[in-house]
Amino acid sequence: MTEKKNKLPKNNELQPELVQLQRRLFLRSGLSLGALSLLSGCNLQDGDQVDKVLWAMSRWNDRVQGMLFRPDHLAPTYPASMITKPFPFNAFYDVDSAPEIDGDTYKLEVSGLVRDQRSWNLAQLRALPQESQITRHICIEGWSAIGQWSGVPFRTFLAHIGADTTARYVGFKCADRYYSSIDMATALHPQTILALDFGQSPLPTEYGYPLKLRVPTKLGFKNPKHIAAIFVTNENPGGYWEDQGYNWYSGS
Incomplete structure (x- = not known):
């Protein structure tokens, strides 16, 4: 569903499948600017440049997840x-x-x-x-x-x-x-x-x-x-x- 939560379930522990899904998102949210600089070869002091690199990596992540998808799983x-x-x-x-x-x-x-x-x-x-x-x-x-x-x-x-x-x-x-x-x-x-x-x-x-x-x-x-x-x-x-x-x- 969409995003602003009103109530949380009492059992709020991360489940294994949640961990598996969130691991797929690390490229979008978990890389430091230093790591991004090494990967992109760009000077990332400019906010617009950071956004461009993050968007490019997010799209790359989409392609990887699509390739990993198993229609029978x-x-x-x-x-x-x-x-x-x-x-x-x-x-x-x-x-x-x-x-x-x-x-x-x-x-x-x-x-x-x-x-x-x-x-x-x-x-x-x-x-x-x-x-x-x-x-x-x-x-x-x-x-x-x-x-x-x-x-x-x-x-x-x-x-x-x-x-x-x-x-x-x-x-x-x-x-x-x-x-x-x-x-x-x-x-x-x-x-x-x-x-x-x-x-x-x-x-x-x-x-x-x-x-x-x-x-x-x-x-x-x-x-x-x-x-x-x-x-x-x-x-x-x-x-x-x-x-x-x-x-x-x-x-x-």
Whole structure:
């Protein structure tokens, strides 16, 4: 999910998979200016030059993570007894500012490199095959929580709209002004779903009603909520936090 936390789970210890994911981010956040100077051969006294080098290294890190990605490797799943209660709210705004969306009039817009650009309502989305998962949400801020999400396998949805799966990216625009994007390989991963339910009920407003992307192989900010539009493209759409310096790939 997105970034400002409201509550933290009581068990706030780093889990092994969190450590593994964060290790992938060290090039973006852990190098000293001296190390950057050695690697780049540049005089990094100028702030703009530092930013350019960091952005270049972040993009390099994205490419490496993409090459390491295994489409058949699954994120760990858990029994219902391990679900975090209460599950924390997390966004770049307070919980009272979460958007109220009318499910009766909701339309999911589809565009880009797809054959069928008709919009979808909630009844049509629920008529598609559904899957459930109990997985761990891992936040870049250093905490994690286990939850249960159910919804449409994203690759099933992409097949129904005739998406060009040779395209590089899938982008998301959200009702809370958030936006993000993922690579096509992650979009087609068997655990990536368009979540309609949290636990045994429709997504609550604070958790992304009526639709959120659940990607257990990515950090939390790559799981956009309140999705209003999906598009397929060969141009990297960036993201709300990614455009502010967060590593774009941010996954395993």
